Ligand SMILES: Nc1ncnc2c1ncn2[C@@H]1O[C@H](COP(=O)(O)OP(=O)(O)O)[C@@H](O)[C@H]1O
């Protein structure tokens with residue numbers, strides 16, 4: 001167990017000893033703060049006028065706060081994917097496996113370390129979303145729901161979602177060791193392929209049954225609110241998993257890609 | 272320091288697709304000596320060392336440290352220190368943090384980091400990011416990684432590549448010191464001349480096969496002597512020496528006589544009434560007998 005502790009400490013040092021983690025974190029926090037604050041201001045202003053879409057204050061606050069995970073998860077995946085692809089790219093798998101010849105131990109330590117880092121990203125993302133969102137809601141005289149335990153349950157589930165996304169990134173980086181390919185896959189899938197699939201899947205009841213298992217949909221289910229599911233829900237086919245089912249789907253994806261990566265790259269010759 | 276143990280290679284073989292990189296290699300490497308693992312580029316040295324270190328899975332055969340495979344060593348970095356050819360650093364990480372990462376993974380005392388940085392002469396540069404390091408500094412950092420666990424066995428792949436003359440002198444002394452402390456030291460090189468002042472033993476491979484194993488002096492036995500001779504009438508000289516049963520070949524500045532002593536060639540010329548203008552004995556160096564051993568393709 002202490003050997004695993006050493007491997008885990010090593011993986012944490014790997015994250016903290018380069019600039020990547022905080023550069024990504026700053027970009028993420030700024031992006032979420034601007035979007036959450038902007039959306040709060042927009043709906044706050046629209047709420048005053050008589051026409052335009054109206055979302056009640058009660059449902060508006062959680063939607064604004066869900067910007068944390070829905071905008072932040074791509075940063076968590078990238079953090080995880082970079083942690084593994086960097087090892088291939090800079091050939092640091094050699095010293096890593098020399099220090100810890102049991103490769104399974106290294107992979108599990110990496111998954112645990114990055115899950116922790118993802119949770120930290122989740123905390124930062126929620127500070128940005130709730131900080132900027134609640135501030136502007138208050139400015140427009142809308143109740144930010146900060147006294148509601150449901151709000152804090154959403155914050156907690158968002159942190160969990162971010163942690164799981166980072167673990168998915170680790171597994172993806174093992175499955176696709178090429179850093180450029182991994183980044184392209186992450187960006188293309190999260191920003192383009194999956195949104196289209198989710199929209200398409202909401203067309204019929206049976207496709208919606210499948211669509212709810214898409215990772216982004218599962219993540220929204222876990223978080224419990226998102227603009228995307230609101231839009232999909234308005235379309236009629238808004239089938240959603242339970243929050244814990246969504247969490248299990250994300251966990252399952254993380255385990256699946258890691259196990260696949262173990263066989264395709266992690267076990268192989270390091271030359 | 273842990274005691275130096277014997278490295279044992281037994282029937283070690285590796286094929287990459289159609290390429291037979293290493294073929295049935297068997298030899299041992301003893302403690303207390305510096306052993307040079309030599310062969311031209313592509314001979315299979317790196318692949319052999321990576322199999323020894325558990326990074327590459329052998330197609331067949333074994334490579335162990337006194338009978339224990341690398342992955343089964345209770346504390347690998349404290350038993351075997353290694354530096355492999357490829358630069359394996361994250362350019363954005365400082366040298367000290369690079370070493371700290373593996374110190375933690377191996378459960379070593381974190382004071383070792385500064386100790387080994389000083390030992391390899393990087394004490395003042397530990398906080399700099401490795402991306403700014405010169406090739407020589409990276410070699411030294413690789414060596415620092417090898418020394419991290421104060422191991423009894425050192426396995427170094429091409430450690431002299433990229434070092435400046437001062438660095439080469441330094442590493443020679445270091446290798447000698449490590450072997451004198453009773454450690455097992457195995458270093459690879461594609462140039463005999465690069466390591467011939469450092470090694471006691473040589474293991475020569477070519478095309479993945481073992482072709483020579485012995486002391487450095489054992490290479491001398493295959494040494495051949497040549498004579499370079501010249502005269503105003505070069506053709507007559509060549510004819511006279513050839514008539515005496517020697518193999519001759521023309522050079523730009525004279526005639527090369529194989530397997531000959533200068534005194535004998537001088538006598539032949541004198542007997543033929545030819546006045547020589549130049550006569551010298553040429554010793555075939557270790558390097559040339561090395562190249563001879565590894566064959567023509569070896570002269571890459
Ligand atoms: N990962 C690999 N895939 C395919 N062939 C390889 C691989 N690694 C090495 N080889 C081949 O194996 C042979 C031995 O290479 P190597 O061990 O690097 O030799 P050396 O270190 O003596 O220069 C070469 O022909 C090389 O091309």
Ligand SMILES: [Mg+2]
Nearest residue numbers: 316317318356
């Ligand atoms: Mg090599």
